[in-house]
Amino acid sequence: MNILVLSSGTRSLLVRYLKASNPEGLIVCADNSPYAPALYEGDLQYITPRIDAPGYLDAILNICARHSINGVFSLIDPELVVLAKNADAFLKLGVKPMISDLTAVEACFDKFAFAEMLLDADVPTVKTYRSLAFALHDLSTGRLAFPLMIKPVKGSASIRLKKVEDVSALNAAWRDAEDLIIQEWVDMTEYGVDCYVDFESGELVDMFIKQKILMRAGETDKAVSSHNPIVEKTVKSMLERLPVKFKGAIDVDLFSDGDRCLISEINPRFGGGYPHAYACGVNFFSHYLQNLAGASNKQYSGLQYEPHVYMMKYNDVCMKRHVEL
Numbered sequence: 001m002n003i004l005v006l007s008s009g010t011r012s013l014l015v016r017y018l019k020a021s022n023p024e025g026l027i028v029c030a031d032n033s034p035y036a037p038a039l040y041e042g043d044l045q046y047i048t049p050r051i052d053a054p055g056y057l058d059a060i061l062n063i064c065a066r067h068s069i070n071g072v073f074s075l076i077d078p079e080l081v082v083l084a085k086n087a088d089a090f091l092k093l094g095v096k097p098m099i100s101d102l103t104a105v106e107a108c109f110d111k112f113a114f115a116e117m118l119l120d121a122d123v124p125t126v127k128t129y130r131s132l133a134f135a136l137h138d139l140s141t142g143r144l145a146f147p148l149m150i151k152p153v154k155g156s157a158s159i160r161l162k163k164v165e166d167v168s169a170l171n172a173a174w175r176d177a178e179d180l181i182i183q184e185w186v187d188m189t190e191y192g193v194d195c196y197v198d199f200e201s202g203e204l205v206d207m208f209i210k211q212k213i214l215m216r217a218g219e220t221d222k223a224v225s226s227h228n229p230i231v232e233k234t235v236k237s238m239l240e241r242l243p244v245k246f247k248g249a250i251d252v253d254l255f256s257d258g259d260r261c262l263i264s265e266i267n268p269r270f271g272g273g274y275p276h277a278y279a280c281g282v283n284f285f286s287h288y289l290q291n292l293a294g295a296s297n298k299q300y301s302g303l304q305y306e307p308h309v310y311m312m313k314y315n316d317v318c319m320k321r322h323v324e325l
Contacts, residue, residue, distance in 0.1 A: 001292050002026040002067055004095075006048075006060065006074040006083075008038035012318070013275045014075070015041035021285035028067055030060070034325040037318030051079050057086055064095045071292045073098040073248070073269070080105045080269060096199075098288055100268045104244040108266045111153050112181050118263055121241040124234070125263045126255070127184040132174045135182045139167070146170075147185040154179065186262060188255035191228065192220055193235050194270075194277045196284045197246050200296040204239055205287055207232065208277035208305060216313075219272035225280050225309040232303065234261040248291075249274070249284050276311035 001022055005015055008029040015038050019027050029042030032050045039045045046063055049056040064072065072095055074080055083090070084102035091097075099105065107114055115128035127144060129135040130153070138144035150162040150173045160177065163185065164170045174180060189211060196206040209231050210223040235252055251271025253264040274284070282305050287297045 001070045001289055002028070003098075003288075004028045004030065004060075004063060004067075004069045004072040005038075005042065006030050006072065007032075007036075007076040007079050008042070009036050009075060010038055011075050011270075011272075012038040012041050012316075014038070014270060014278075017275065017278045017283075018285050019043075021283060022289060025070075026067060028063060028069065030063065040318060040320065040324075051082050057082070057089065061089060061093065064090065064093050069093075069095050071096045071098045071288065075270060077109060077267065077269070081109070096292060098199075098248050098292075100246045100248065100250070101244070104246050105268050107244045108268050109154055111151070111265065114265065115181075117242065117244075118238075121238075121243065123238045123241055123263055124261060126186055129182040132170070132182070135170070136167070144184060149183045149185055150174070150180055151183065152177075152179055153181050186255045186264075188257045188262070190215075190264075191226070191231050191254050191256060191261075192223065192271060192273050193231060193252040193254065194274055194282065194284070195235065195239070195246075195250050195252060196287045196297075197239065197248065197250065198287070198297050198299075199247050199291040200294070201299070202245055202247070204236060204300040205297040206282055206284065207235065207300060207303060208280065208282040209303065210273060210276055210311070213310075220276075220311075221313050223273060223276055223311045225276065225305060225307050225311075227303050227307045228256065230258070231256055231261055234263070236300075238263055248288065273311065276309075277305070279311070280305040280309050 008031050027042045028044045029039045030046040030048045031039050048059050083097045084105045087097045112130045115125050118125040147163050147165050152160050162173050192210050194208040198205050209226045211226045212220050213222040249270045251267040255262045290297050
C-alpha cells in the first residue's frame with residue numbers, strides 16, 4: 001500500500017514504524033517546512049503549502065495522483081478537518097482518508113461542545129464552563145472549587161493553559177483573552193488510551209492504556225503501560241454511547257482515581273505517545289493496511305500487551321546537507 005503522511009513534523013519514530021509495517025509499499029511524507037525531521041524517514045518527501053494557503057488541497061491531491069496513494073492521514077489537528085471536509089475529492093482518486101468522519105472530527109475540537117456531548121451521552125467528564133457567570137455562581141454555592149483550569153475552547157498541545165487559584169486571578173485570566181473555557185482542577189491519575197476503530201465494521205479493534213508519569217508541552221513524556229479494567233470499561237462504554245462514531249486511530253485522555261474515570265478529551269488521530277503502544281506490540285498500522293485492502297479486522301477481545309513497560313522520550317537530531325533539503 002502507498003501511504004501519504006501529512007504534517008509529519010517531528011514524528012520520526014511513527015513514520016519509521018509505519019515503514020516497518022508496510023515494507024512493500026511506498027511511504028510519502030509531506031510538511032510545509034523542509035526542517036521537519038520526520039520528512040526524511042519517508043521514501044519520498046514533499047514540501048507543501050500551509051493548510052490555509054491557496055493551492056493546498058490541489059497540491060495534496062496531485063501528490064496522491066502522482067504516486068497512486070491508497071491512504072492518507074495527518075498528524076496535526078487543523079488538517080484533520082480539511083481532510084474530512086474534502087474526503088470525496090480523495091475518494092474519487094481512490095485514496096482513503098484514514099481519519100474519522102467530519103462530525104466526529106469537529107466534535108473533538110470545541111472543548112465545550114465536546115464536554116456537553118459527553119454529558120448528554122451520560123459519559124463522566126470534567127466540569128466545563130463557557131460562561132464566567134455560571135462558574136462564579138457554582139463557586140458561590142460550593143458546586144465548584146479552586147483551583148481551576150483556564151484554557152482555549154479550541155487548541156492543542158496545552159497552549160495557553162493557566163491554573164488559577166482565586167476569583168481575582170480567574171477574572172483577570174478571563175478578561176485578558178477570548179474564547180476560553182473554565183474547568184475544574186482534577187487531582188487524579190492521568191491516562192492516555194490509544195484506540196483503533198475499524199473502518200469497515202465500525203467496531204473497536206484494539207486498545208492500549210498508558211498511565212502518564214510526566215507531561216511536556218501537552219504530550220506524554222514518560223509513561224507506563226497499564227491493564228486498568230476501570231479505564232478499559234470506561235473507554236469502551238464511551239465509544240458505544242457517543243452519537244458520533246470514530247474510525248481509525250484515536251487518542252483518549254482521561255483521569256481516574258481507581259474507582260471512577262473522567263474523560264478529558266479525544267484526539268481523532270495518532271497521539272504523541274502512540275510509539276509506546278507499537279513498541280508493546282499494539283500495531284495500528286497492520287489494522288490500517290487490512291482496512292485499506294477492504295477487509296475488516298477482528299473485534300476487540302481484551303488488552304493484548306504486557307503491562308509495566310515504561311516509555312521515556314528523549315531528544316534526537318536529524319542532520320541534512322543543504323542539497324538534501
